[in-house]
Amino acid sequence: DAIFLIASPTKPLTALAIMMLVETGEVLPSDPVSRYLPDFAANGKSDVTIAHCLTHTSGLPDMVPENQELRRRQAPLTEFLEAVYRLELDFAPGTRVQYQSMGSLVLAEIIHQVFGMQLRDFLRVQIFQPLKMHDTSLGMSPFWESTFRGELHTRRSRIAEVNTTGLDQGDDWGWNSDYWLKLGVPWGGLLASADDWGKLCQHLLRVHVGEHGVVNPATLAAMTTNQLETMPEVPEADRRCQPWGYGWRLNSRNQADSFGDLLSPRAYGHWGATGTMVWIDPARDLFCVALTTQPYSGRRRPHAELSNIICSEIV
The missing domain is CATH 3.40.710.10 (DD-peptidase/beta-lactamase superfamily)
Structure with missing residues (x-):
């Protein structure tokens, strides 16, 4: 609530x-x-x-x-x-x-x-x-x-x-x-409830499989594709370790401290300083919304652990 x-x-x-x-x-x-x-x-x-x-x-x-x-x-x-x-x-x-x-x-x-x-x-x-x-x-x-x-x-x-x-x-x-x-x-x-964020995540998952929603599938694909690949002057290490779509942080091995270790390469999401995290994995038809009131203290280990638990429990 x-x-x-x-x-x-x-x-x-x-x-x-x-x-x-x-x-x-x-x-x-x-x-x-x-x-x-x-x-x-x-x-x-x-x-x-x-x-x-x-x-x-x-x-x-x-x-x-x-x-x-x-x-x-x-x-x-x-x-x-x-x-x-x-x-x-x-x-x-x-x-x-x-x-x-x-x-x-x-x-x-x-x-x-x-x-x-x-x-x-x-x-x-x-x-x-x-x-x-x-x-x-x-x-x-x-x-x-x-x-x-x-x-x-x-x-x-x-x-x-x-x-x-x-x-x-x-x-x-x-x-x-x-x-x-x-x-x-x-x-x-x-400002949002967990239930509302869940509605958004479910909606975007449906767009990924072809439904037209608040945006069309091609637009969402652009938002969740590594756009740094189109910028030749960005260092290779940045493109590989800090990949960004349009607005979304993309999954990579460098993101394991929050997205965990078990999400697919297609996963994307974001986290917030107030202790929040959301990710969506269209390859597994899975999402996570974690909203807390405990600000980050430098490491995001609890969210990484939560992400791994969710992935391991869903077949």
Whole structure:
């Protein structure tokens, strides 16, 4: 019954939204970001493409330098975006892999400019409502303050608090604050129940076998294929050990500390800093949703153990 702060598995949902616009011909993965966000081109960023943002090869940092300052004063997302516009790249796009949350913020703004809808509303209308994911929202929805199924408590009361003991998390800006829960950051602000995530995973498994869903099978195949293979300047070690589709982290031996040792090479997923993990293995028609409130402490051994147990129990 609990609703969890999902953290980084939000990113594949942001990617799914942008790929829906790829399907309609409104954007191309090869398009420069500056085609839609002219201010982004400042300070040498004109060569960054949508594909770079989807595959963590953009050269953007994970967070803007002002991240904590912006959160402390409860800044809106527009100020985070303005900080991204001011950034210089850490490296030339398409030459390295570096995990970057800010790429998801950029993608969300492209959706806003092209479709005329904020990402939270796009996800609600285009994905969550069709899949009946009623306990899922990017940021706490105003509707969640109303009664739920005739009960007196609200969805807000069902949100499980993240254990922030020992972390630098302010009461008014940390993971459990109303500010953060309502902000709906495109890189980590999704709130969802395990049941809802299961609906999404089951839906994607059906798409893999040919059903047309929120995206078509060809689109999902592109999202779950190693897109680094198309980037010749990315080092071979990165392509092999840090493979990325469009938004999804792909299975490899380097991912065994979370995806475990028994998933097929076709498996993909994501994990989040708040202690969450999801993976989907279309070769075995299998998925896992693990939502906790215990942040990662550097190693993901419990999730690897869980993944192995699930795989060994399913024939």
